[in-house]
Amino acid sequence: MMGRGTAAVLALALLGSILAGPGCRRDDPKALGFELLPSDEGPFVAIRLLVEVGSAFDPPGKEGLCRLAWSVLAGGGSRVRSAAEIAAALAPLGTEIRLDVGKEASAFSATVRREDLDALYAVLRETLLDPGFREGDFERLKAEQIDGLRESLAGGRDERLAGDILGGMIHAGQPYGRAEAGTLVSAGSITLDEVRDFYREHFVRGNLTFGLAGSYPAGFPDRIRKDFLALPASFTPRLVPQAPGRPRGIEAVLAERPAETSAVILGVPISATPDDDDFFALWIAAAHLGEPGLASARMVQAMRDDRGLGRGGTAAAESFCPGLEGLSSPGLPLRFQYFTVRFHPVNDAAAPFLVRWAVRELGLMAEEGLTEERFVLIREHLIHSLGLRGRSLGDRLARRMEARALGRADLLDEAARILPRLSVGDIRAAVRKYLSPNALFLAAVTKDAVAFRDALTAATAPPERPGNAGLDTSAEDEAVRAYPLLLRPDGVRIISAEEWIRAIDGRIAIQVQ
């Protein structure tokens, strides 16, 4: 049975998404957009095509269509050259065309030597404007996508799976709740005609922005502009999805599959955006908990160092597009932000302890805030790290294009402007405003979901020592075990991970145990 909060979100979602007009970032909404970062020097050129159509545009029952359609463009060859001939053309360039598919947008990108730009562009132009759409390539790429879904159960990808499930909870029943690859059933039902139709409908000038960075020739954008006149002058209206609701209490989905480790992610949507000081205050809170690579992050110290429980984890105050999370990795535009706390896989028995620990940490941050000393240290770290992040041409271009699509300034520039003016009080206020230990979504991939649920719903956690690192953490362990979780038994749903992968429309199949 689903929690009331989720049911309310679902009910809202069933009203359907509203279609809105195009983004306001260009004069003519039906024209090709450009983002240019020219440089007179330097041997490389980064090229990026942002398509403002992502998996949220998949028709119901055909989840995974956008991903498959763009995969066919990237890997299916052109009408003139086969996929093998395209691979042979790219081989001497030492690069590859990367495809990223998100909820609202997708991107094709590559970096090459300046001398190889023509060869790369010839491949891009051919495959994007005159795709091959061969049955054999389509079937192969479809099998690859389905295989990727199946493999998410095989071990080693549990964090990604837990993240997908969390997205499904936050946006239950909405297009934004679907995994980009769809499900076994939906992806399996996609036909080549549907891929062709999706391409014709959505691969149109108004949806596309070309980005170029580096030492490309002066006339290159014009060349692209002329070539892409071949595409229809139209656009896909942007989706305006229903705002996600907040959970009532802690709402959990425990996905069961037969492996020895558990992956855990807690999250909640936040309305703060990089336009607000609050967003960066939450960034400091997230960094205190789990800034990637920060050895003194609480999740690393408390879990990895003090208890020998896995490798700790990471926390973030932004979107969690799989594989693209983190301020250092420019991603795809997404109008939602989430505060997330994710643990790297740990042994099954320890996972419920992590949940209780993380919820208590959020509670402590709201009640007590950070110490002045800790706040200054974390803020200083973030400020000084800004210049070290995302420095390649491709990273800079992607970050600029993401910001432009969202109508915002460069995230790192904003961070450099806002972080220095924050105070320790701002962090506590933002945590209190946006986060509550009593309102969280929890997704876990685990071997024994019933035991996990029982450990979470018990008044106090089981007494076993959670780790074996030998440091005396008994006082904190005791406090963690006694920390009350606002989690009703009917707020915990146990599902089969396999069923979730198979589900026809991305909604979570509920199996009450």
Place this chain on the structure above:
Amino acid sequence: MIRLRSRRAAASALAAAILLTLAGAPVARGVGPGPSPTLAAIQVDRLENGLTVVSLALPDPDFIVFATIIRAGARNETEPGTEGFARLIEHLAAKEPRQSPRGLDPDLAIRIGAKVTGFAGADATIRTIVFGGRENLEDVVRGEADRIINLEFDPETVRREAAVLAAESETPAADPDGRLVEVLRRTAFASHPYGRPELGTRDEILSLPDRIAAGQLFKKRLYTPDNVILLAAGDVVRERLLALVRRHYGGWEKSNFEIVVPPEPGADEPRRVRVAWPIPTRARLAIGFRAPAFSDREPDHAALDLLAAAAFSPSSPLFERLVRRDRKALTLDAFVDDRRDPGLLIVRASAATEADLPVIEKAILDEAEHLRADFITVPALLAARAGRRHARLLAMETTEETAAVLAGIIGLTGDPESLGRLSGLYESVGVAEIREAARRFLQPAATAILAPGEPPAPAVPDAGAAKEDRP
């Protein structure tokens, strides 16, 4: 002071500098290694105690990478009791001291926003700190010197880090791809440490706290100035760097120790192993062929690397047949180990069902046989060579990437000039070198198969004794 714009703009300028220096590589084909082109900006100094200091000044204002390259890894864990210490020592060095007994700032890396990474591989341990602000260089050098010279084996810390390592070892064990290669190596190497997991086995990890004396000896012998290279890249001035290194590393004593690594016995019957995976997953196989040690002077390793690119990559005829045309395999790839001692050329493939594996295995082995007899078209060679050359350049777009590539190669050869020499070497490899490498090395040493469920009978009965392995 944050100088985002200047730092960003600097990245492309330094890439230009690197490209210009590498462009000086000889381009003749089939004439053997040419003269040694070097990255012009690399400067190498050696202290009296044997410590090598490499400075690579690049036009990247206020951005510095400082790497400590220790030529010790799991390969050196040859004496009983030393198993697992390379990775443990890397962990101990990485510990942020919560209280420093030597007056160092335990929060330095955090305060300056540094990115710190460490990795202990088979042949080398590399610790890197990336930071902004040349004014921080002395503090970084002092801190990094202290971490390695004064590294201690506090029993309590060792016990905790052993628990961390044990937990870390669970992650690769849960990944079928990682597990397949680990099992292949274990099967291919009977005596060389390359056959052991780089982390150590779980039992070895858990017994680390009981073997501290062996670890201390391991550290005393190998974590010494004559076995370490320091690399600073970016906004560095050689003279200032040298002065700082002399001040903080000058008193470090060399060991002159030479470790003996047992050579792997010569070729014997190919071995097979099968892993039964408890969860549904695609079936996969990995075939290991003996490969020569990494070299920046002899052509065999480079030739085999080019051969792998030409014969098993997405542009190869075999890929076209197995993956695209017949759709027997879902994936196919190959790579050659970059190792100090002879390693493996590993060809991997996966299939929707295990029933397709025998066909895939036969196709790979047939291709190897074909390559031994008659390789390679000139266009395929030229494409592979250009691809490798350009991929290497693209992998060095930023200061951080350049330092990572350079550090990795220095870890293998100990020679900062290897990177420049490598470009010339690859250009010198022609059809004759590739044919010779194929003839000498394309003999299968081991095959590993991973598939869900219980193991059936071996797919190729005449390929050697079957063994079974359960995760």
